Amino acid sequence: MKLTFDPDVEQFRAEFRAFLDEHLPPEAATLERPRSVSHMPQWARDWQRLLFDNGWLLPAQPPEFGGRNATVLQQFVHLEELCRRRIYHSFNPQGVNIVAASLLSFGTEEQKHRWAVPVLKAEMTASLGMSEPSAGSDLASLRTRAELRGDHFVVNGQKVWTSGAHDADFLLAFVRTDPDAPKHKGISALIIPTDTPGVVCRPFADMCGPDNLDFNEVFFTDAKVPAENLVGPLNEGWKVANGSLGHERTMMWLGFADRIHNMITDFTPRTELERDQFATTIMDYQALRAMGSAALARAARGEADTASVSVLKLFGSEAERNAMENALTAAGADGLIHPTMTGPYEHMNLDHYFASWFERYARSFGGTIAGGTSEIQRNIIATQVLGLPRR
Numbered sequence: 001m002k003l004t005f006d007p008d009v010e011q012f013r014a015e016f017r018a019f020l021d022e023h024l025p026p027e028a029a030t031l032e033r034p035r036s037v038s039h040m041p042q043w044a045r046d047w048q049r050l051l052f053d054n055g056w057l058l059p060a061q062p063p064e065f066g067g068r069n070a071t072v073l074q075q076f077v078h079l080e081e082l083c084r085r086r087i088y089h090s091f092n093p094q095g096v097n098i099v100a101a102s103l104l105s106f107g108t109e110e111q112k113h114r115w116a117v118p119v120l121k122a123e124m125t126a127s128l129g130m131s132e133p134s135a136g137s138d139l140a141s142l143r144t145r146a147e148l149r150g151d152h153f154v155v156n157g158q159k160v161w162t163s164g165a166h167d168a169d170f171l172l173a174f175v176r177t178d179p180d181a182p183k184h185k186g187i188s189a190l191i192i193p194t195d196t197p198g199v200v201c202r203p204f205a206d207m208c209g210p211d212n213l214d215f216n217e218v219f220f221t222d223a224k225v226p227a228e229n230l231v232g233p234l235n236e237g238w239k240v241a242n243g244s245l246g247h248e249r250t251m252m253w254l255g256f257a258d259r260i261h262n263m264i265t266d267f268t269p270r271t272e273l274e275r276d277q278f279a280t281t282i283m284d285y286q287a288l289r290a291m292g293s294a295a296l297a298r299a300a301r302g303e304a305d306t307a308s309v310s311v312l313k314l315f316g317s318e319a320e321r322n323a324m325e326n327a328l329t330a331a332g333a334d335g336l337i338h339p340t341m342t343g344p345y346e347h348m349n350l351d352h353y354f355a356s357w358f359e360r361y362a363r364s365f366g367g368t369i370a371g372g373t374s375e376i377q378r379n380i381i382a383t384q385v386l387g388l389p390r391r
Contacts, residue, residue: 003293005073005077006073008074009071009073009074009077010077012070012074012077012078013077013078013080013081016056016077016078016081017081019054019056020081020085020087023050024087024345024348025043025046025047025347025348026347027346027347029043030043030044030347030348034091035167035213036163036164036166036167036203036213036214037091037092037093037094037095037127037163037164037214038092038094038095038125038126038127038163038164038165038166038167038168039091039125039164039167040091040092040122040125041091044091044122045122045123046122047091048089048090048091048092048096048120048121048122049121049122051066051089051090052066052120052121052122053066055067055068056068056078056089057089057090057096057120058096058097058100058101058120059074059075059078060072060075061104064117065104065112065116065117065120066120066121071300072296072299072300073296073300075251076251076254076296079251079254080254083254083255083257083258083261085345085348086262086345086348086349087345087348087349088348088349090122092119092122092125092126092164094126094127094128094163094164095119095124095125095126095127095164095168096119096120098128098172099116099119099126099127099128099172100115100116100117100119100120100126102172102189102231102240102243103115103116103172103191103231104116105243106189106231106232106239106240106243107231107232110228111191111229111231115170115191124169124170125164125167125168125169126168126169126170126171126172127162127163127164127165127168127170127171127172127216128162128163128171128172129144129159129162129165129171129172129173129174129192129218130142130159130162130173130174130241131159131160131161131162132144132157132158132159132160133158133160136161136369136373139174139241140183140184140187140238141183142157142174142175142176142187143157143176144156144157144158144159144173144174144175144176144220145157145175145176145177145179146175146176146177146188146190146225147177148177148227148234150227151226151227152224152225152226152227153175153177153190153224153225153226153227153229153230154222154223154224154225155173155175155190155192155198155220155222155223155224155225156220156221156222156223157175157219157220158217158218158219158220159171159173159216159217159218159220160215160216160217160218161215161216162201162215162216162217162218163214163215163216164214164216165194165201165203165216165218166194166201166202166203166213166216168194168201169193169194169195170191170192170193170194171191171192171194171218172189172190172191172231173189173190173191173192174187174188174189174190174237174240174241175187175188175189175190175237176188177234177235177237178235181235184238185235185238186235187235187237187238187241188230188231188232188234188235188236188237189230189231189232189237189240189241190225190229190230190231191225191229191231192220192223192225192229196223196224196225197223197224198220198221198222198223198224199218199219199220199223200218200219200221201216201217201218202216202217202218202219203215203216204216204217206362207362208355208358208359208362208363251292251296252309252312252313252316252371253288253291253292253295253312253313253316254292255316255367256288256312256316256317256319256320256367257285257288257289257292257316259320259360259364260281260284260285260288260316260319260320260323261285263281263320263323263324263327263360264278264281264282264285264323267327267330269330270330271330274326274330277326277330278326280322280326281319281322281323281326284315284319284322284323285319287315288312288315288316288319291308291311291312291315292312292316294308295308295309295312306384307380307381307384307385310372310377310380310381310384310385311377311381311385313371313372313377314374314377314378314381316367317364317367317368317374318368318374320364320367321361321364321365321367321368323364324357324360324361324364325361325364327357327360327361328357328358328360328361331357334357335356335357335358335361336356336358337356338355338356338359
């Protein structure tokens with residue numbers, strides 16, 4: 001099967017390619033590496049602002065929000081070109097792709113220009129405050145409490161796994177504002193600046209080593225947040241949460257396909273068993289591309305297709321994890337070695353794109369969790385696709 005795009009889409013691709021060829025910053029300008037997904041050195045801020053000013057940051061948005069009113073297929077080729085070169089449009093991806101995009105969808109005009117636009121212009125960075133010690137996959141079980149007192153909320157509770165919180169300017173946090181309502185009904189979304197008194201962000205290392213300080217515990221102790229920072233109606237944060245996850249899941253399958261393709265490119269099988277596993281990885285990659293392309297075509301026609309999102313998320317994340325496990329097993333002790341980076345765009349990558357096979361394998365588990373765990377996706381597929389009973 002050979003996939004093709006209409007001439008207007010290919011023209012859009014050609015324009016973006018030409019822009020990248022002309023404007024990528026030189027290696028000498030990118031020596032300082034981001035330390036988390038909310039930390040942006042000046043060169044990363046300059047790069048994102050350049051994309052914003054030229055409409056290449058979020059192409060689907062209008063020009064005032066860093067886009068050019070792109071179609072679904074144009075958005076796809078934009079991401080595809082970034083993946084092919086292994087480069088980022090933003091080094092605060094959660095802030096741009098989830099937080100700012102959610103504020104553009106649900107925020108007031110004042111919130112869009114006070115919070116979303118500065119994130120898009122790389123003047124501020126943002127993180128997403130969802131998961132809690134007792135509310136990971138089941139977000140509706142969150143316990144962080146926000147009590148409305150006149151013109152402000154008082155927030156108490158804890159978040160965890162909050163990526164980049166210690167480097168972010170603010171969080172889009174989900175809090176319980178009506179403890180007596182059904183658990184999906186009493187949630188609200190708040191913009192909480194991280195320098196608010198009573199907010200403490202505590203980064204912690206992951207399994208890849210003490211230098212990987214991205215995850216955070218975030219504690220709220222009588223933190224006062226202006227009522228005007230409420231995003232969407234009071235107690236209707238579940239709609240905002242679903243919209244936020246929708247932004248996160250949009251074309252997520254392309255990221256899985258990209259990383260699997262990188263594994264295929266970077267790995268050389270040696271034994272018969274390795275070649276057999278390698279063939280499986282190639283077939284998984286092609287299957288993911290085929291299913292994703294079919295879903296993309298449906299989206300371009302304006303057809304609602306929530307089922308495909310879960311199927312692609314489940315298959316893509318687990319195919320990536322299996323591919324990285326096979327590569328690590330084949331590499332043996334050498335899988336712990338960080339390879340030398342090569343290629344014309346190496347300086348525009350975060351380190352984990354060229355990490356050791358162990359680190360790629362360890363990080364691949366995150367894909368089965370973020371954006372909805374594999375268990376949750378199986379439940380959605382069972383009930384909404386296959387029509388199986390809940391009990």
